[in-house]
Amino acid sequence: MTTAEQDLVVGTVRDILAAHEPFSLTPERPWDPGLWADLADAGLTGVGLPEEAGGSGGELADAVAVVRTLAAGAAAVPVAEQLLVAGPALLAAALDLPAPEQPLTLATEGAVHAEPVDDGDGPGRWTLTGTATDVPWSGVARHVAVLAAAPAGIEGAVLALVDAEERPSTDARNLAGEPRGSLVLAGASAPGALLRPAQAATIRARFALARAVQLAAALEQVLAWTVQYAGERHQFGRPLARFQAVQMELAEMAGEVTAVSALVDAAVRVLDRGDDVILAAAAAKVRAGAAVEVVARLAHQVHGAIGFTQEHRLHHLTRRCWSWRDEAGSELTWSKVLGVGLLAGGPDDLWPALTRVV
Template sequence: MSDQDLVVETVRDILSAHEPFVLTPERCWDEGLWADLAAAGLTGVGLPEECGGSGGELADAVAVVRTLAAGSGAVPAAEHLLVAGPALVEASLDLPPVEEPISAALTGEVTAKASDEGRDRFVLTGTVTDVAWTGVARHLAVLAAPPAGLDGALLALVDASALEASRVVNLAGEPRGSLVLDGVKATGAVLSPAQADRMRARYALARSVQLSAALEQVLAWTVQYAGERQQFGRPLAKFQAIQMELAEMAGEVTAAGALTDAAVQALGLGEDYAHDVVLAAAAAKVRAGAAVEVVARRAHQVHGAIGFTQEHRLHHLTRRLWAWRDEAGSELSWSLELGANLAAAGTGELWSRLTRVV
């Protein structure tokens, strides 16, 4: 058994003790699941040991996020392990204790000015929007406009525990709010434009990883149900119409998974391939988002009325699919990003760049 297989098995064992539940304002995340993951060292996977993490490779962190997404785990693992944590490490900022959830704030209008408390100290003013796990995350990695005279963006680490967040949730019930930063003190580091783009691409890729895993699980459940459910004396899977729907779902899941895996591989190549990471993440997010429409609809059609009930497991993933599809940039926004970047290469390099990315 490989180290990655061991990670997946450990996450599954922990998930087995935490059944998915409908999120409510009173219970907006699975605190017990997060505590068990932290106790097993899984909230530091993929983050360097010298920075306070558990070590391991990017693929290990991706495996944790994929397994939790497929199991409807209501915890901020994707933001923590694939976006905020790595960005702080790459910017040489101190990583908070990995037992404390970290999220990322990449949209909104926030400006920064230098503080007289030190070279890496700043004061932030403005509002961050569409922040995942507001009210849950103890820390935020915020992208802000840098002080006057500096190019790029400022990555700032903010203590979010004392900030009041708006009470907004996505379709799955996961907190997605806004935070007002009114003279908030933070440590920070200036990123180049390429580094800031890479962080945004990481967020899109994190959602793509979650989407791909959830799509795969929905397909598996649907195939199982079609094989077990009897209609007119034979399993649903024996009907040609159902077989065609399952085949269409499988094609979408395979395409989304292939592009997501390619983007993860590009990210693992390092900063020298930062531009490829943005394009690969864009392609993955577009393809995974497009797959949601087909897979979720077909899954509910095959399951029939039972799939729409609160008691059935299907909605725990399909509601997340519909929500995650619109987060970290829509298909339209990433399609425009992908098209503009490929077109900028010129006709002479279009094909080579396109095949290198996807």
């Protein structure tokens, strides 16, 4: 899409969001089906996925723009998982993409094993055993792209597309209330493809980058709200923003947000070029996670008690930030990946490796 077309898409997402106010998620109301339906009707649940595969077309940058806008609006829908991770992973594995109006998510955690099926259905079907844990939007998504361990003696992993409506799941949620239950896959038969280790690692990296994209957008919005509040709220006869201590806190928040946005944007460009995205995604996820502690803490400090109330909008994003920080791999997990990757070429290659990350 051109810049003008992308701006139109973002404007459309914002218009749809305006009709769906964020709300506190509960077991009775774990997502926003009305918002999903409106997004699907507008073709926004297929952005970035090729038209010939059933998507809406567009480029990676367009899908990222949709995800960022929805993250900033605390949208309770699995668009990031569908557009940035599960959808592209299925296409890369030459598997059929479900209809974009049917929610799609992925499962990369837990102990799931795959064995090839030899029952006359032809190649490409696998039997899955075990339980996938911490599944984003479990109980909500119609389809789940499951990353499973390959049969013994075979290197790599298996990516299988499971119809979640046929599988039992548990009820669990993250701090923001988003569903993160387990999916029981006892003898599930599903189409799948054998992946090389590098392909499986790329899926995990894309998941981490998707969460980093969401974190960057949420942190930017939290900063904007905090700056606005500091300018409007008066204490001792002047706006909070006129106090030097508050100015320093806002500046610290801005520095954190700027650093996160720069690394996330750089990682997206690496992915868009088709280069190995693992180290770039690791750097983006580590930096975004580290920024959450600073930005969320200072935002609530500036807002005071009002920011902790259910009626205030701030908690919708800060609780998501605290949750997303630990999902798709924590800072510790990706710091180890980053460290190993940077040292792989030996001491003489350390500086060139650092400059190649993004």
